[in-house]
Amino acid sequence: MEIKIVKQILEWNEDVSDAVKATLSEKKVCLVNVMGSPGAGKTSLITDIINRLRDTLRIGVIEGDIAGAIDADKIDKMGIPVVQLQTDGACHIEAMSIQHMLSFFDLENIDVLFVENIGNLVCPAEFNIGEDFRVAILSVPEGDDKVEKYPLMFATTDALVMNKYDMLPYFEFDDKRVEQNVLDLNGKAKVFRVSTKTGEGAAEFASWLSERIAVKIKS
């Protein structure tokens, strides 16, 4: 008799991630997975991007948090469609949650969905969620050794945003080391130096992002 084999969760996640990708491709929606430590500036970057791109792109947001709806509240106040995912303790988002949440959006009227992943430099990188590309944020106060210590996050990202660049004078943070570490792992990654507080570097990042999104939604 043929033995039934149940796949491990990571493999199963890959199948669901492919299904999310297929749905979003059909609707011409680009999915961006935004990752980084707690407090690195994920929400700040997403709200900055909304302000810069909302006149040219129809934007939606999925906010992932262990508890509460603080970040979703901020996005909602901007008049942007948003759904809060509460993982109830889980430290990453899986594709199945995204698949379920797509039904809460009017996908015909959205060009890009940002997913703010759970604040964590480790396992979010292990789970594809149907994204077209990934943005990893590392903020200056976290320290310049993080790429070496948490390589998967930075090896799999399409862009690294070094955020809180305005804090550079106050921390021992070698930004060239970080850039080199990322490029050693991942030669294709784009590196941006950004402060969502002063706006430094944010226009460059927004312009790269909008080009990537345009390629996806016109394909």
Ligand SMILES: Nc1nc2c(ncn2[C@@H]2O[C@H](COP(=O)(O)OP(=O)(O)OP(=O)(O)O)[C@@H](O)[C@H]2O)c(=O)[nH]1
């Ligand atoms: N100085 C400075 N502070 C920043 C910058 N970006 C964000 N912050 C501050 O950093 C703190 C955390 O920012 P958030 O955007 O909430 O970070 P987050 O990654 O979304 O945090 P979680 O959702 O809790 O994981 C806030 O107090 C922000 O005002 C920046 O570029 N410079």
Ligand SMILES: [Mg+2]
């Ligand atoms: Mg946040």
Ligand SMILES: [Zn+2]
């Ligand atoms: Zn996890």
